[in-house]
Amino acid sequence: xxxxxxxxxxxxxxxxxxxxxxxxxxxxxxxxxxxxxxxxxxxxxxxxxxxxxxxxxxxxxxxxxxxxxxxxxxxxxxxxxxxxxxxxxxxxxxxxxxxxxxxxxxxxxxxxxxxxxxxxxxxxxxxxxxxxxxxxxxxxxxxxxxxxxxxxxxxxxxxxxxxxxxxxxxxxxxxxxxxxxxxxxxxxxxxxxxxxxxxxxxxxxxxxxxxxxxxxxxxxxxxxxxxxxxxxxxxxxxxxxxxxxxxxxxxxxxxxxxxxxxxxxxxxxxxxxxxxxxxxxxxxxxxxxxxxxxxxxxxxxxxxxxxxxxxxxxxxxxxxxxxxxxxxxxxxxxxxxxxxxxxxxxxxxxxxxxxxxxxxxxxxxxxxxxxxxxxxxxxxxxxxxxxxxxxxxxxxxxxxxxxxxxxxxxxxxxxxxxxxxxxxxxxxxxxxxxxxxxxxxxxxxxxxxxxxxxxxxxxxxxxxxxxxxxxxxxxxxxxxxxxxxxxxxxxxxxxxxxxxxxxxxxxxxxxxxxxxxxxxxxxxxxxxxxxxxxxxxxxxxxxxxxxxxxxxxxxxxxxxxxxxxxxxxxxxxxxxxxxxxxxxxxxxxxx
RNA sequence: GGUCUGGUAGCUCAGUUGGAUAGAGCAACAGCCUUCUAAGCUGUGGGUCCCGGGUUCGAAUCCCGGCCGGAUCACCA
Numbered sequence: 005x006x007x008x009x010x011x012x013x014x015x016x017x018x019x020x021x022x023x024x025x026x027x028x029x030x031x032x033x034x035x036x037x038x039x040x041x042x043x044x045x046x047x048x049x050x051x052x053x054x055x056x057x058x059x060x061x062x063x064x065x066x067x068x069x070x071x072x073x074x075x076x077x078x079x080x081x082x083x084x085x086x087x088x089x090x091x092x093x094x095x096x097x098x099x100x101x102x103x104x105x106x107x108x109x110x111x112x113x114x115x116x117x118x119x120x121x122x123x124x125x126x127x128x129x130x131x132x133x134x135x136x137x138x139x140x141x142x143x144x145x146x147x148x149x150x151x152x153x154x155x156x157x158x159x160x161x162x163x164x165x166x167x168x169x170x171x172x173x174x175x176x177x178x179x180x181x182x183x184x185x186x187x188x189x190x191x192x193x194x195x196x197x198x199x200x201x202x203x204x205x206x207x208x209x210x211x212x213x214x215x216x217x218x219x220x221x222x223x224x225x226x227x228x229x230x231x232x233x234x235x236x237x238x239x240x241x242x243x244x245x246x247x248x249x250x251x252x253x254x255x256x257x258x259x260x261x262x263x264x265x266x267x268x269x270x271x272x273x274x275x276x277x278x279x280x281x282x283x284x285x286x287x288x289x290x291x292x293x294x295x296x297x298x299x300x301x302x303x304x305x306x307x308x309x310x311x312x313x314x315x316x317x318x319x320x321x322x323x324x325x326x327x328x329x330x331x332x333x334x335x336x337x338x339x340x341x342x343x344x345x346x347x348x349x350x351x352x353x354x355x356x357x358x359x360x361x362x363x364x365x366x367x368x369x370x371x372x373x374x375x376x377x378x379x380x381x382x383x384x385x386x387x388x389x390x391x392x393x394x395x396x397x398x399x400x401x402x403x404x405x406x407x408x409x410x411x412x413x414x415x416x417x418x419x420x421x422x423x424x425x426x427x428x429x430x431x432x433x434x435x436x437x438x439x440x441x442x443x444x445x446x447x448x449x450x451x452x453x454x455x456x457x458x459x460x461x462x463x464x465x466x467x468x469x470x471x472x473x474x475x476x477x478x479x480x481x482x483x484x485x486x487x488x489x490x491x492x493x494x495x496x497x498x499x500x501x502x503x504x505x506x507x508x509x510x511x512x513x514x515x516x517x518x519x520x521x522x523x524x525x526x527x528x529x530x531x532x533x534x535x536x537x538x539x540x541x542x543x544x545x546x547x548x549x550x551x552x553x554x555x556x557x558x559x560x561x562x563x564x565x566x567x568x569x570x571x572x573x574x575x576x577x578x579x580x581x582x583x584x585x586x587x588x589x590x591x592x593x594x595x
Numbered sequence: 596g597g598u599c600u601g602g603u604a605g606c607u608c609a610g611u612u613g614g615a616u617a618g619a620g621c622a623a624c625a626g627c628c629u630u631c632u633a634a635g636c637u638g639u640g641g642g643u644c645c646c647g648g649g650u651u652c653g654a655a656u657c658c659c660g661g662c663c664g665g666a667u668c669a670c671c672a
Binding site (some may be wrong): 054329 | 608611627631635637669672
């Protein structure tokens, strides 16, 4: 609810009390933006009062309207049960002045509470793909949005740096790599490791096929293939701290990290604190042992440790294998413990795909049982999968869209498009052109992903390039660049007293849109939805472009009107920049 | 099979605690650059909001029952 709605709600409450003796609660006050086909700015739905008033809806609307007319409400019209209110120009001008004067418009009051946001969380055996891109962009944006909602935010990453998947890459590299390094091959480290992961799978499948050709059934063949046995042996050696295996592991991981760092930098995401699974899984094991001793869990005859969650309507869940090694859940418990030792966390958010909903339901219960106060409250920000036209992406089947390739492609597309427009920026340097292409290409990609409701699966078709026109990041960036161009040409941006001005409908619509922004930021925070910000930024840009098309700013002869329009333009630009920043999208001054 | 989740224009998606004749973009077609950046603006066509019931002044939205898709239910992560 924005400021205007607060004022109106109060007025409506006293009006209906006076008229009909109704003690209206907030639920009965239904205010919405007036549809464009009717006159007015805000509409009150009067149906909730009709019964008590015992009058026709249109009459109730008219009666309430009469009571509301005053300083804020200039006039009204009643259409059936809808009371359309026209707000006074002076009110809108006051709003604009306040917004223009607020250097941090969109920043909500401090809560003095700490939220930790975990996102990204890659495995170190392959490069990042489009699925990770969605995760990273959502995680970054959620963090920004919650900061704007007054939270202190710590962005964190848990790197899954150990396990059988890494051993597979390591083994394939030993067998087939001939000492290849990122330096020797010129490959990015994460891509190099990923290539060996794929190589492992290829050789492994060959072995399985051979075994099956000799009469072995598939399940046994998969288990008995020599490569798989070797990988498992390597994992065991790793756990025992074998020097050679650990050194190889450290070397190859360092290549991957260098690659990830580059990808993160290009994507524009970062972390305040990075945890490594290799450092947290032992902590998890000891927590499970403690829980076992306290009778929270039980041990089976084969030595494995389980949690019985049937009372919570769930299953029984394995926490330690019979050989004593830990599973995914174990390390998440350990990681959670370490985090709460390191930070005074009030709210913990995990940005993890919806395929892991069950996992986080269980984790929440387990942490609670182990006596961690934050267990019950943890938030699993569960987002949908990115699908290709023929289904899910699968690393091993080569049907992934690589993050680095995609970003490069988007930047190249942006550069190509701007080539057609060199005439608009004749004095541009190659460096600036590169910078614009980078901002615009990434802006297109980020907006494309973030504008979709995060909870839903989304489709990406590699055959169709991502748009740069219409409801896109570049459209909004372009609106911003246009405004900057105008502001550069306005020699002196003087803020006149903005009273006593007659404003046109498009100017009023813009102010009304601008006034919505804090409520939008709040909604995006409550719903954990960057898409809410996207929708708003798009609507704001549309409003501005329509206004810009119809009215001249710099050539307006009336000084007061020109000042109003300049103020409006500057304020729109400021708000676009703020909103785009919440999305992790940069805005260029020219494009 | 159990649980969760989704189904809106040819395609990709919006649609606020239930509100007026369900909206954008792309694609198609037709206009607008001697005027602040045409990555823009304006217009046309395009709908069984999966189907059937129910709740009420009013349902894409809430409830029940179907149909179709996806996820999940591992000593994988």
